[in-house]
Amino acid sequence: MNAEKIPDIIITRLPVYLRALQRMADQGVKTTSSQELGEHVGISAAQIRKDISQFGEFGKQGTGYSISYLLDKLREILKVDRLWDVIIVGAGDMGHALARYQGFVNRGFNVVMIFDNDKSKIGQKIGDITVEDTADMIERVKVSGIKIAMLTIPASVAQETTDQLVKAGVKAILNYAPISLNVPDDVKVQYIDPATHLQKMTYYL
Amino acid sequence: MNAEKIPDIIITRLPVYLRALQRMADQGVKTTSSQELGEHVGISAAQIRKDISQFGEFGKQGTGYSISYLLDKLREILKVDRLWDVIIVGAGDMGHALARYQGFVNRGFNVVMIFDNDKSKIGQKIGDITVEDTADMIERVKVSGIKIAMLTIPASVAQETTDQLVKAGVKAILNYAPISLNVPDDVKVQYIDPATHLQKMTYYL
Numbered sequence: 001m002n003a004e005k006i007p008d009i010i011i012t013r014l015p016v017y018l019r020a021l022q023r024m025a026d027q028g029v030k031t032t033s034s035q036e037l038g039e040h041v042g043i044s045a046a047q048i049r050k051d052i053s054q055f056g057e058f059g060k061q062g063t064g065y066s067i068s069y070l071l072d073k074l075r076e077i078l079k080v081d082r083l084w085d086v087i088i089v090g091a092g093d094m095g096h097a098l099a100r101y102q103g104f105v106n107r108g109f110n111v112v113m114i115f116d117n118d119k120s121k122i123g124q125k126i127g128d129i130t131v132e133d134t135a136d137m138i139e140r141v142k143v144s145g146i147k148i149a150m151l152t153i154p155a156s157v158a159q160e161t162t163d164q165l166v167k168a169g170v171k172a173i174l175n176y177a178p179i180s181l182n183v184p185d186d187v188k189v190q191y192i193d194p195a196t197h198l199q200k201m202t203y204y205l
Numbered sequence: 206m207n208a209e210k211i212p213d214i215i216i217t218r219l220p221v222y223l224r225a226l227q228r229m230a231d232q233g234v235k236t237t238s239s240q241e242l243g244e245h246v247g248i249s250a251a252q253i254r255k256d257i258s259q260f261g262e263f264g265k266q267g268t269g270y271s272i273s274y275l276l277d278k279l280r281e282i283l284k285v286d287r288l289w290d291v292i293i294v295g296a297g298d299m300g301h302a303l304a305r306y307q308g309f310v311n312r313g314f315n316v317v318m319i320f321d322n323d324k325s326k327i328g329q330k331i332g333d334i335t336v337e338d339t340a341d342m343i344e345r346v347k348v349s350g351i352k353i354a355m356l357t358i359p360a361s362v363a364q365e366t367t368d369q370l371v372k373a374g375v376k377a378i379l380n381y382a383p384i385s386l387n388v389p390d391d392v393k394v395q396y397i398d399p400a401t402h403l404q405k406m407t408y409y410l
Contacts, residue, residue: 014404194309198289198314
């Protein structure tokens, strides 16, 4: 397996397969086919077979895929066979919702710190985590070697905060701020902006 | 302009242009170029010119684009030159965060109802909106002619709720539940799942 050669578009589909397979496993299902998986995720069986074959020969003609084996492989490929420490920057409504979200740990992520620059929020407890001062963020992230951050801050401060995080060693940012971020080539950004997502659909209404 | 001919991939980029142009307008900027816009959104100037030219001749060589004119055109194309009523299904942490989110109205969306099946939540106020019983959802959505829903419910009930919404006439669903949904061809779904988004980046770490 040559990691460098896998197209980005395939990588974006693998977490969707992983999620569907995990759900089937939770329901006690042991094996599946590309047809069945395709029905769950809305992707053609041919595409699924092609995507998965990039990483080796997982299925057998006629018997289908072993779900637990495929889960292990996908987790290994996506590097979520481990638990990544993640920080949240911004302790507003969205920061709170993410901090309390139960769906991270069993998918590879552990929220370990939350930062805000609002004095009234610093020191607050969200679940087990105490909100810390953004002024301490660079140092805390550097020392802890944290690579992943979720931004739930206003657009007006998102680029500046991103620059600080990148300087501190962060390599992956999930950005809830409604603004595009400029980052170096070795830093990945994913965007979550509900209004943008809705606007991708209104065109068709 | 022939709406049928515009590829989906272009439609997904237009809301990102719209957001960046809105931000420039808010800062008092009057004109921009494909180069400048490209730097803001991380897309090449050539791609931007090609995307925008699908809808007509908006820019002039040398003088660039009028931001207000382009904003008007993009809003018209994406049909967010009006205000769409939207419902939220699920009054948990994420439902609360979305209900209180300030960024919808100036981008074309108005949250008008929130539903939950938890008796302890029904009747609760979130901002100006009172949480209603999911049992009344189909009727309320039908009568109001609502076309857009945001789902912040557990995966286990997401498909069943989607089927009900589709029956009630909903044509666009923003799904926060961590599961792929099956919908008819004339219904659009966009997915927001933070763990999936994070898993698209860990591969590269």
